Amino acid sequence: MVCIEIRYGGPMTYTAAVSGATGYAGGEVLRLLCGHPDVQITTVAAHSSAGQKLGALQPHLHALADRDVVETTAENLAGHDVVFLALPHGQSAAVAAQLPPETLVIDAGADHRLESSRAWDAFYGGEHAGAWPYGLPELVVDPDGRKQREKLRGATRIAVPGCYPTGSLLALAPAVAAGLVSSRDIVVVSASGTSGAGKSLKLHLLGAETMGGMSPYGVGGGHRHTPEIEQGLGWAGGADAQISFTPTLAPMSRGILTTATALLGPDVDGARVRAAYEAAYGDEPFVHVLPEGQWPTTKSVQASNHVALQLAVDPHAGRLVVSVGIDNLTKGTAGAAVQSLNLALGLPETTGLTAQGVAP
């Protein structure tokens, strides 16, 4: 018997160059692309490690063990349909400028996430490269419930969101957009696996320092993800959003658990909230509003593009508490990149992202 499968669309495969290939973000992009039927990993680049085989640096990517790592230069990145950037601050714009305008450039760094130059100056400094379409398709970006997704279709430039903003924005945007909570005096506390800090040789990131304990950092409003969260909530209708954001480091490799709280408007109860979230996310392939009574675990979405979310209304405190679990490297970084790529290239949005969570 002969089975025939007919697919409509563009070229069979898109060629991709992935920079930062030896880091955690780049490695996760490569891991996902290995399973993407329409993308061919053509070039793997890094700013150091050039000349080595990828297998020595990313031993889990068995299919790419024999790939040569080349230097991250405009020359090496040119000539591909898609280029993934993971460069130090301030460098993406320059590199992108040297690539043909029809190249799909996806930036995992922060350079193109913020619209506001003032926010860029306050939190990052240096030249503000300007904003590219923000790679969070499920983000509710106006009170009528329209999604960020529409801005990614056919895009040629994409800014991958920060990992913490991903969880925080998915947690809060529907309630903000529906006017169910105030966008002022939002308090978010997140716990992240240590891969979020990158392959950085710092004392506090050693296994012996991190295993078995937790600690906060970047406390007090200085964390760079604060303006990014406020920006996203602003799109959702939360004028002058104001967040207290505290990140903490948890003794795990992957995952972010976000606890986001917002002041409930008058006469807002659990049913109205749940209805708003089910309206916002009910049709989403990756965002799951859990059945009542089931709490999100980061393990349930580990190594996948899925998002687990639960709502709780605290009438005594007058707050909505939204708990969200994501994988910081997948939905928080590389999964978002691939999902946005699919939209940009007109492919089915879930292509290459169909893996379930890895548990236990």
Place this chain on the structure above:
Amino acid sequence: MVCIEIRYGGPMTYTAAVSGATGYAGGEVLRLLCGHPDVQITTVAAHSSAGQKLGALQPHLHALADRDVVETTAENLAGHDVVFLALPHGQSAAVAAQLPPETLVIDAGADHRLESSRAWDAFYGGEHAGAWPYGLPELVVDPDGRKQREKLRGATRIAVPGCYPTGSLLALAPAVAAGLVSSRDIVVVSASGTSGAGKSLKLHLLGAETMGGMSPYGVGGGHRHTPEIEQGLGWAGGADAQISFTPTLAPMSRGILTTATALLGPDVDGARVRAAYEAAYGDEPFVHVLPEGQWPTTKSVQASNHVALQLAVDPHAGRLVVSVGIDNLTKGTAGAAVQSLNLALGLPETTGLTAQGVAP
């Protein structure tokens, strides 16, 4: 040469009975008492396991390996100077009533923590046993800075605080007492090691379920520690304290990292806040307000009665963020019990609690 040490005071040693000896809280009490020069562990009791040797159930307590575990009955607990209770809800009062009034009874359970019958009914149910002196010596209990310590001197009944309230109250009481923050709309998110749930054979507490991930629980105001935190802040002067409290489970055995935020009053800056905390805790042997720039880690206080605390003022969000690390079993439970015992018996407060944190 002969060295002579002269000690003034009561009997050389106090006899102690420890119930719940096979659980985590009871085990931690025993671990600390093994190193307490003035307390002799006379009786170890548990509600099951009677007849076994303690070494089979608590293999880390080498000095007590050969002790026989007896049943937790009033008879077995009688005849000691000190009795530590770790019983299911509603049972402590009955047992304590059968002990001589001069016995020092220290209850690790919740039965005697709350003053308000209404709060007891709402969160626990069943008969309200009434409140015993609350075993958190460093708690600022009035705006003049007086401490709970004074209520523990010479006490014969002590209620050991809950682990989460310990971190939350130490985090917030000085600011509330000094009028620097509002006691309303406080938001606390805590991450705890799994020993906080006890030696409970529940699926979600299995190693394969907990390792490598995080999850929230008891979200939305229903957690029993909420009224306890509000009560403590009320003592500190925070009338009608109102907390949104979210506990989360972290992939570690021990430790609680508390992130507590409160709305800053007008004209309150970091210097005023730091001054208030240094005034409150500067002379405390166990509570350490860290130098600026140093973040508290739960590892730095692991297995010890120490508390690591850091302050951050977020002018943008208008909130004070206090981060506190404790060990849930030590300062959060058994260390508090022993510290309170020392005060009750008129011993130096740090007796048996001088161990440093265990790191890495």
Place this chain on the structure above:
Amino acid sequence: MVCIEIRYGGPMTYTAAVSGATGYAGGEVLRLLCGHPDVQITTVAAHSSAGQKLGALQPHLHALADRDVVETTAENLAGHDVVFLALPHGQSAAVAAQLPPETLVIDAGADHRLESSRAWDAFYGGEHAGAWPYGLPELVVDPDGRKQREKLRGATRIAVPGCYPTGSLLALAPAVAAGLVSSRDIVVVSASGTSGAGKSLKLHLLGAETMGGMSPYGVGGGHRHTPEIEQGLGWAGGADAQISFTPTLAPMSRGILTTATALLGPDVDGARVRAAYEAAYGDEPFVHVLPEGQWPTTKSVQASNHVALQLAVDPHAGRLVVSVGIDNLTKGTAGAAVQSLNLALGLPETTGLTAQGVAP
């Protein structure tokens, strides 16, 4: 443009029933089958939990959240092309006997792994169900290098190997088959993640008991995997194989690191050993003999069907030391099941198993 893909072969999809669907092994089978293009998960069954939705029990399997769990009965398992069994000892044969002979029955339990009734009696007891084709395709099963793979093509009954034997056999069979080491006085020590013990509510498997420490169990030859390892080495030519096997429990969810040592024959050096392993595994899609100097990590193969292996010759001790990393649930259980299914059904062997390792 229209792209046409032509596939030759049997039916588009095979229907599958998976029992033990709520446990770790069954859950891993389901996770892999979700990504298998030729298998349709028709029925999910468990011996308890019948009547519940799978999403409540296996929250990481988002695609199957709404599936009803049915009871594990012959009736419910009938009518499928493939049936995965994960039943308590002694039950598989009876269930399989009630299924049509052309059904592909894959048993994750131990019942059909051992050929020897004597070994079955000594280590398991109860009726010996007899052996089914052993699901370890890469196992060298005779000195000429033939592989177990051939016995799986077109099979209708498959016994999935035990997780520990998988690592141990892959570690040693090539050297034994090539006559480079003695099959007597082999010493193996393995460290496994706790998911290997199943979703078992036992004290020693609690997170608080397992996190941060290690312990051995089943020491002294009594472990049921000993005869299984010896049987496999016997197939490879190791007459009267004799293993000292010690399993240990490691503080991680997944993974097995196997350290296998065997006495080197005369004049056997590292080059001869490496040549034998490269001959045995060089063409294997899943087993990777690492470049010299690179040590296998269980993370590099996490959640994948890959195997990382490294060789070391210790001339001083006269032993070959082979280190092997696998994921106990994937290559150690469900991946082996799917890989064997592919062979049995005549599908490309790697179908549904192309995922890279999940790291970090």
Place this chain on the structure above:
Amino acid sequence: MVCIEIRYGGPMTYTAAVSGATGYAGGEVLRLLCGHPDVQITTVAAHSSAGQKLGALQPHLHALADRDVVETTAENLAGHDVVFLALPHGQSAAVAAQLPPETLVIDAGADHRLESSRAWDAFYGGEHAGAWPYGLPELVVDPDGRKQREKLRGATRIAVPGCYPTGSLLALAPAVAAGLVSSRDIVVVSASGTSGAGKSLKLHLLGAETMGGMSPYGVGGGHRHTPEIEQGLGWAGGADAQISFTPTLAPMSRGILTTATALLGPDVDGARVRAAYEAAYGDEPFVHVLPEGQWPTTKSVQASNHVALQLAVDPHAGRLVVSVGIDNLTKGTAGAAVQSLNLALGLPETTGLTAQGVAP
């Protein structure tokens, strides 16, 4: 009432200088000395970090937070009763030579562990400083059962054993000394927490690399602890001891689980073995031969000087399997140092080491 305690002996306190104060070994020495009634920590030194406060570098040592870290120079180390060295290879002898002969010098490094210059050359290279008394008091050092302890009484130079040899030697020496096993073809596999590698900024030691997985290293006889283990067994009567030793890295901060196997002599059964170990260790304060059926866990001895040991005879494999749990930093390093100090200074051997294991 006045209680009088009379103590006989030398000075009330001995002054100590601790070098490597900012590393894990030095930090553990300090942690233990904080609780040693007879030792006063006078000087804390490190090769970098001079000029900083210790609290910034070892935040868990609250009692020493305000200490100034000085440079590790002979001048700074002079003038103390006890000097703890933790220096890079080859430097201890030179520093010790500049200290008065009556100073007790305790070297945590490897320089003075090996008697054989040939072994030193083969495994370390550089000048062989010669051996100092080996700091493992419980080591059986001749077939009559005499212990290494006697060589430490009154010593002025002590070489602290390596962490892996501690577990391996305690595991095997009694059986070797009693002639119950062969000292040839011993196979040891150990799993260690990552603190064993020190505060070393290396990629493979990052939390994201180590959490959730295991890997071997130093496989094939090259590990420097091999000659040390063979030396110790030689003292116990194991002429020409020959070890295959494989270390593995486990996802925990502290602990070593040692699995040591040796070929049983003829007619050696479990009872004879148990009798030999109980004779060797029955009176030891720190080494515990567990009751039959109880397996050692590294958690049961965490952060303490205790050792948990269990025996298993495997008649099928003809091997004795000894499982030993220690804490690599405590009994494996600093606890051994303090225990040896007590013997050297004529203090009760358990002084400052009475802490129980920290579990959970």
